[in-house]
Amino acid sequence: MLTSITVENFRGIERLHVEGLGRVNLIIGRNDSGKTALLEAFFLAVNPDSVTEILASRQRERNPDAEVKNFDEFWLPIFYQMDARRGFRIEGVDHQASKTTISLKKTSSELTKTTEDIGIHPGHSEAWALTCTVKHDEEVQDALTKGSSKGVQFPPELDLSAEGGNWIQATPSISKIEIRALSKLKQHGRDGLIIDFIRNVNDQVSGIELLAPSGNRVAIFLRTKRDGLVPLLMMGEGMKRCFEFAVNLAVTDDLPIYIDEVENGLHHSVLHPMWTWIAKASRERNVQFFITTHSEECVQAAAAVFKEQNDNDLRVIRLDKQEHETKAVVYDRNLVDAAGRMGVEIRG
């Protein structure tokens, strides 16, 4: 589990240091304070073996119109002040004091001239390269990502025994990944975990099925007491969101989970059971959570649940962008609870 992180020149963050991370880390702050960037930095710090692939995946979500081979449109926004030559650096330290440092920067395009680039006119389509250097304790490995108008060549994964983990984006997305995960859970008779959670949103739900009514695509259906089988995609955002949380956690053992804007689509009455579920699951399954939110109700619900469960492992990380630095303040559950009691605003 990560205990601290330092981020430099990554997205909107010039410099940020956070220490004293807990098992469940809730990131708050104003718009453009760097919450999602920090979430991504956590993701990278735990997964240093495929940095550019992860970044590419995140960029596709952030800017679906940009082409991965177009360096300026696709890759440049990853770097603070679009300075890719300077690059970024992320350093994470885990509970065993093991340190992983990732740096990524644009390097000379001369390095990228491969046979694929022959025939491309200079100025028409610039070849580019990103060099990722990962230092894990004393071991240093480099990985080169090369791009040109013909496409992008990602490096093979580094051999760093990365932890992995699941990223849950701000808007619900039911994809093949979730369908595969549910299928696996059903095979092992563990789909009840999902139903337990979904019932917090709709107590009429009694089961979950994978069906292909048209004979082609498989879809997820919820069995409800009143309406029978209803496609999940026809249900509200909150239901899809809960399904996404539930399925991701149910298939994750020991791996971190990253949730962007956790409260999206959820009615405030769901927040308490959601945190009860997250607190219990993270404790029992030893999963570290990194979560962003804008919602004070969400922050207070988290603090209340951790207090009820006498669990001290909630950290609320407040980000404030200042000149040349993003300042991080870490609150424990007692201070969050006190802030709620005294009406002190801690979201920035």
Place this chain on the structure above:
Amino acid sequence: MSRPPKDPPPFPTRPFGLLLVEGGDEEKLCKAIAGLNVWGGLICWNARGRLNIPELAGLAARDPSFGYARSVGVLLDMEDDPVKALALIQEVLAALSVTTPFEHGVFVPGAAPKVGVFLSPDGQQTGSIDALCKQAVQNPALASCVDTLVVCAGQPHTTQARGMKGWLDAYLAMQPEPLRLHQALDGSKVFDLNHAAFDPLRAFLQAL
């Protein structure tokens, strides 16, 4: 749509004096005696209960704009147990990273921001701001009546602080319109806000 402001105002990004008080009566008294100019330069956070004040100090110290505070003043009542009051002060000072021993009404020099604690009524006696207010009542005849009432009632309060509160409540109840302390401190005709009893606290606020 912007969020409604929270009760404790946010810290500004310019120098300010921060006042932490244990409750609404203390806040009202400070506002009444500080004077408009002094009060206008202060940010006051109310703990809504004396036991909350260490956590309030902790929250203040973590605020990213805490660095703009030129000083932090804490107003606490001694109440009936000096040992408990001093323990509470130690918790507050620890939350503000102050290691210097507590001295009533004195700002610790060298700390950034400087930190001072005013333990009412005077850093020595048990009691609270009620003791200061009692000295500043405007109607001596009514005060004498309340003294008689307390004797007549057999001095039922078991501690000095409770006795003082009971006395002040009785005095305020005998106003043309019965008042609570925080109401009596609003543009008060009940108290002489320039009374010397308030001078040490006024000086403390002016030093913030």
